Amino acid sequence: MTTDLILLAHGSGGKLSHDLVQRLFVRHFSNPALLPLDDSAVLEIAGPAGMRLAFTTDSYVVSPLFFPGGDIGKLAVCGTVNDLSMSGARPLWLSAGFIIEEGLPFADLEQIVASMADTARQAGVQVVTGDTKVVDRGSADRLFINTAGVGVIAPGVQIGGQRARPGDAVLVSGTLGDHGMTILTQREGLTFDSPLQSDCAPLNGLVASLLAAVGPGHVHVLRDPTRGGLATTLNEIASASQAGIEIDETSLPVREAVRAACELLGLDPLYVANEGKLVAIVEQSVVSQALAALQRDPLGAEAALIGHVSDRHPGRLVLHTALGARRVVDMLAGEQLPRIC
Amino acid sequence: MTTDLILLAHGSGGKLSHDLVQRLFVRHFSNPALLPLDDSAVLEIAGPAGMRLAFTTDSYVVSPLFFPGGDIGKLAVCGTVNDLSMSGARPLWLSAGFIIEEGLPFADLEQIVASMADTARQAGVQVVTGDTKVVDRGSADRLFINTAGVGVIAPGVQIGGQRARPGDAVLVSGTLGDHGMTILTQREGLTFDSPLQSDCAPLNGLVASLLAAVGPGHVHVLRDPTRGGLATTLNEIASASQAGIEIDETSLPVREAVRAACELLGLDPLYVANEGKLVAIVEQSVVSQALAALQRDPLGAEAALIGHVSDRHPGRLVLHTALGARRVVDMLAGEQLPRIC
Numbered sequence: 001m002t003t004d005l006i007l008l009a010h011g012s013g014g015k016l017s018h019d020l021v022q023r024l025f026v027r028h029f030s031n032p033a034l035l036p037l038d039d040s041a042v043l044e045i046a047g048p049a050g051m052r053l054a055f056t057t058d059s060y061v062v063s064p065l066f067f068p069g070g071d072i073g074k075l076a077v078c079g080t081v082n083d084l085s086m087s088g089a090r091p092l093w094l095s096a097g098f099i100i101e102e103g104l105p106f107a108d109l110e111q112i113v114a115s116m117a118d119t120a121r122q123a124g125v126q127v128v129t130g131d132t133k134v135v136d137r138g139s140a141d142r143l144f145i146n147t148a149g150v151g152v153i154a155p156g157v158q159i160g161g162q163r164a165r166p167g168d169a170v171l172v173s174g175t176l177g178d179h180g181m182t183i184l185t186q187r188e189g190l191t192f193d194s195p196l197q198s199d200c201a202p203l204n205g206l207v208a209s210l211l212a213a214v215g216p217g218h219v220h221v222l223r224d225p226t227r228g229g230l231a232t233t234l235n236e237i238a239s240a241s242q243a244g245i246e247i248d249e250t251s252l253p254v255r256e257a258v259r260a261a262c263e264l265l266g267l268d269p270l271y272v273a274n275e276g277k278l279v280a281i282v283e284q285s286v287v288s289q290a291l292a293a294l295q296r297d298p299l300g301a302e303a304a305l306i307g308h309v310s311d312r313h314p315g316r317l318v319l320h321t322a323l324g325a326r327r328v329v330d331m332l333a334g335e336q337l338p339r340i341c
Numbered sequence: 342m343t344t345d346l347i348l349l350a351h352g353s354g355g356k357l358s359h360d361l362v363q364r365l366f367v368r369h370f371s372n373p374a375l376l377p378l379d380d381s382a383v384l385e386i387a388g389p390a391g392m393r394l395a396f397t398t399d400s401y402v403v404s405p406l407f408f409p410g411g412d413i414g415k416l417a418v419c420g421t422v423n424d425l426s427m428s429g430a431r432p433l434w435l436s437a438g439f440i441i442e443e444g445l446p447f448a449d450l451e452q453i454v455a456s457m458a459d460t461a462r463q464a465g466v467q468v469v470t471g472d473t474k475v476v477d478r479g480s481a482d483r484l485f486i487n488t489a490g491v492g493v494i495a496p497g498v499q500i501g502g503q504r505a506r507p508g509d510a511v512l513v514s515g516t517l518g519d520h521g522m523t524i525l526t527q528r529e530g531l532t533f534d535s536p537l538q539s540d541c542a543p544l545n546g547l548v549a550s551l552l553a554a555v556g557p558g559h560v561h562v563l564r565d566p567t568r569g570g571l572a573t574t575l576n577e578i579a580s581a582s583q584a585g586i587e588i589d590e591t592s593l594p595v596r597e598a599v600r601a602a603c604e605l606l607g608l609d610p611l612y613v614a615n616e617g618k619l620v621a622i623v624e625q626s627v628v629s630q631a632l633a634a635l636q637r638d639p640l641g642a643e644a645a646l647i648g649h650v651s652d653r654h655p656g657r658l659v660l661h662t663a664l665g666a667r668r669v670v671d672m673l674a675g676e677q678l679p680r681i682c
Contacts (some may be wrong), residue, residue: 006445006594010362011475025437025471030460033434033469041469043394043434045493051396057489058472059437061480076366093374093384096366099440104347110365117369128374128382130366131399131487134352139402139482144474146438148398152386182614270598339476 006333013227013273014332018236039083040159040221042153043240056080057148063339065108065143066228067186068281069179070275072114075341077119077127078202079226080149085207086278087223088159089151091123094203096130097146104135112143118257123202148291156216161240163220166311169287171280172208174302176230177258177272178341185261194257198291201276208299213293214286221253222282224274226341228332231270233279235331246326247307248319268315270319271332273340281309284290345645348676354614355673359577363481371484371594377581379501380424382494384496392446393457395430396488397421398489404680406449406484408527410520411616413486414453416682418460418468418541419616420567426548427563429500435461438470438487453484464543466490496555502581504561505654510620510628511586513546515540515643516633517571518599518613526602535598537560542617554634555627562622565615567682569673572611574620576672585668588648611626612673614681616682621648622650 008014021037033041040056060076070078077094084091096116102107120127178199185196205225210221221241225233230252238245254262254269262269276299282290287305294300310318317329350357362378374382381397401417406655411419418435422530425432439455461468519540526537544565550558562582565573579586591603595603595610617640623631628646635641642664650657 004447006441006447006450006475006630008443008475008477011441015471020473021471024454025468025473025672028451028454029437029461029468029471031467031469033467034471041434041436043469043491043494048447051386053491055434055436056470057487059438059487061476062438063480093382093396093397095382095489096370097398097400097402097438097489098519099402099485099487100352102347102348102349106345106347109347110369113365113369117411120370120549126371126374127366127370128384129397130362130370130375132352132361132366133357133400133402133485133680134347134349135402138479139404139555139680140485141476141480144440144481144485146398146440146472146487148436148487150384150394150396150491171650194488217572266634268385284536339480341473 006067007337009335012332014232019020034161036160036243038087040087041089053150054084054087054153057146058136059144059146060341061144061339062341064186067134067198068182068195070141071112071115074118074119075200076145076147077116079161079341081123081125081202081204082224084151085204086151086224088157088216091125091149091151091204093096093128093150093272094125095148098132099140100134100145101140101142102134102143117204119182123204124280139177145230146290148214159222159239161221161287164237164243164281164309165243165311166243167284168220168281168309169284169305170247170307171290172304172306173278173300174254176274177252177254177269179275180272180340181258181261182339184337192261196257196261199276201273201299203278206299209297210280210290210293213283214289216282217245218283218286219280223279225277225279226273226275228274229271231317231329232331238315242314244310244313244318245307246310246320247323248320251304251306253302269338344617345570349679350676351471351635353673353676355573357606377503378658379428380541381427381428381430393494394423394491395428395494397424398487400485402489402680403682404529405525409523409536409540412453412456413484414457416541416616417486417488418457419541420464420682421488422543422545423565425490425492426545427565428494429498430494432466432490432492432545434491435466436489436675437468438512439473440481440485441475441492442481442483445483457509460543464545470599481617500560502561502562502578505578505582505584505622507584507643507650509561509622510625510646511588511648512606512631513645513647514619514641516594517615518533518597518610518617520597521613521678522602522679525678533602537598540615540617540624542640547640549680550638551621551677555623555630559624559627562618564602566618566620566652567614567616570612570614572670573672579658583655585651585657586648587651589661590663590675592645592647594643594645609676612677
C-alpha cells in the first residue's frame with residue numbers, strides 16, 4: 001500500500017477500497033470463487049445433487065441508525081438480499097451478527113430487529129442464524145450489523161461483471177443518489193422543501209421479474225450501485241469486462257431534491273450511494289421488454305435506458321454531457337460520504 | 342427485558358445472552374431453521390438436487406488483536422469452521438467482513454489477513470466473499486471481523502443439541518479454559534512460569550475422524566464450548582434435549598497453568614472460553630472408539646470421558662465434585678471475561 005495506516009477512504013467503495021481488495025484480500029485469499037469480485041461469490045456444489053449457490057456478506061455501520069426511509073436493520077437485510085439478487089440468485093437465508101456498544105437502549109435494538117424481520121418477510125427470506133457481541137462503551141459506535149446471505153442460482157442464469165459486451169444496453173432501475181443524500185443531509189441537519197428519503201428496498205422481486213420477462217440468458221450484468229455510486233459500479237463493470245461503457249447525462253434519473261442537495265454540498269449524484277436501485281446490462285434485442293418489466297414494478301417505475309456498452313475505450317466509463325461534451329468518469333477517489341451504509 | 346440498556350453481559354454467551362436471543366431474536370425472526378439454536382442453522386434445499394447445508398456466523402471483537410497462540414484472524418476462521426463442524430457439516434466457504442477503525446496500521450491488518458488465509462488453508466476452506474468498512478477514530482476499537490460460513494452435511498448425519506439421550510457418554514476433546522485464560526492474563530499483564538497459550542484451532546478434521554470412526558448416526562451432539570465455557574454449553578444441551586447431564590470434576594482435563602491462573606483470579610475453568618475444543622455426546626456403545634479416534638488426532642490428544650447423560654434432573658447439569666458432593670451447575674450469569682472472542 002502507498003500508506004501505512006488504514007484511512008476512511010479504504011472503506012469508501014471507491015479507488016482505495018479497490019486497491020485494498022487487490023493488494024491484500026485477493027493476494028492472500030486468492031481462489032476462483034473470490035476472483036470475479038462480483039457482489040456475491042458463486043459456488044458450485046459438484047455431484048449428482050449439484051447446484052450453484054450465491055454467498056455474500058456486508059457489514060453495516062451507517063450513522064445515524066434511523067433515517068427517513070429506513071434504519072440500519074432494514075439496510076442490513078436489503079443490502080445482502082440485493083447482493084445475492086445481483087448474481088441472479090434467489091435469496092433464501094440470512095445470518096445476522098450484531099456488535100453492540102454497551103448502553104444501547106434495548107428499545108432501539110428491538111426496533112431495529114423488528115425492522116429486519118419485517119424487511120426479511122417482505123423479501124421472502126429467513127434470518128436463520130446469528131451472533132451478538134457487546135463491547136464496552138467507547139469501543140464501538142452504538143451498533144454495527146453484519147449480514148451474510150445464501151441463495152440458489154437457477155440453471156441458465158449467467159450473470160457477472162465480466163459479461164458486458166459491446167452493443168449491450170445499460171439500464172438503471174430508478175433515480176440516483178437518494179440514499180446517500182438522505183443520510184448526509186440528516187447528519188448535517190439540513191432540511192429541504194421536498195424531504196429526502198432513502199430508497200432502501202429489497203430488489204429480489206424486481207430481478208425475478210426482469211429475468212422472467214427477457215429470459216435469464218439475455219441479462220449479462222446486474223449490480224446495485226451502493227458505495228461509490230453509479231460511476232464506481234460502471235467502472236467496475238468496465239474493468240471486469242474490458243469493454244467501454246458510455247452513458248448520457250441527460251438520461252440519468254435524479255430527483256430534484258437530490259440534485260439540489262448535491263449542488264448545495266458540491267457532490268456529484270453519479271458518486272452517491274443507492275440502496276434500492278440496480279444497474280442491468282442486457283442484450284440490445286431485449287431492451288424494450290427489459291425496461292417495461294422494470295417499470296411495471298413500483299421499485300422500477302422510473303427505470304431508464306442510460307447508455308450502452310461500447311468497443312471503444314475498453315475498461316473506461318465515458319459520460320456524454322448535457323452540453324455535448326464527453327468525459328472519462330473514473331471511480332470514486334477518496335471518501336465522499338463515510339458511514340453511508 | 343428486565344433492563345432498558347444493553348449490558349456487557351448480554352454478549353457473554355451466558356444467561357443474559359440467552360435471554361436476549363429468546364426474547365428478541367427468536368421472537369422476531371422465528372423460523373424452523375433458527376429455532377434449534379445450534380451452532381449452525383441446518384438448511385434443506387428441496388427437490389431432485391436436494392441437500393442439507395449448514396450456515397453460521399460470528400463476529401470477533403477480541404482484545405488484544407494478537408495473543409499467544411493466535412490472533413483475531415485465526416480466531417475468526419477457526420470459530421466459524423468449528424461452528425459448521427459442530428453440525429456435522431464439512432465446512433467449505435467463508436465470508437469475511439472487516440470493520441476497521443481509521444488509523445489501524447496496514448501491517449497489522451496484513452498480518453491478520455495472512456493469518457486468516459493460513460488458517461483457512463489448514464482447514465481446507467476458502468474465503469470467497471468479503472466486505473470492508475472503515476469507521477472514524479473512536480467509533481470502533483481497532484478491528485472487528487465477522488465471518489459467516491457454509492458447509493455441506495452428509496447424509497446420515499443427525500447432530501443437534503436436542504439429540505442427547507439418557508445413557509449417552511459425554512466426551513471433551515482436551516483441556517479446558519486455555520483460550521480464555523490466555524486472553525485475560527495478556528490483558529491483565531500477568532505472567533506465569535509455564536506460559537499460557539490459546540487453544541485456537543480448526544476442528545473440522547477432528548470431527549471428520551470422529552464421524553468416520555464411529556459412524557455418523559452414533560454421534561448425537563457436537564458443540565464447541567466457547568463463550569460461557571463448558572458449563573454453559575452443557576446447560577444448553579441439557580435444556581435443548583430436556584435430559585440431565587452429569588459430569589465428574591476429577592475427570593475434567595485442565596492444564597496446571599490454567600488452574601493456577603483461575604485460582605489467582607477467582608475464576609472457574611468450567612466457565613472459561615475454549616476455541617479449539619469440542620464436546621461430543623455419543624452413544625455409550627461407541628465410547629471407546631470415539632475416545633480413541635479423538636486421541637489419535639493431535640488436537641484431541643488429551644480427550645477425556647467426563648460424564649454421561651442421565652434421566653434424572655432433566656434440563657440440568659450436575660457436577661460430582663472431587664470431594665464426593667454433587668451440585669447443580671448453572672449457565673454463566675453475568676459477564677466473566679468481556680471481549681474474549
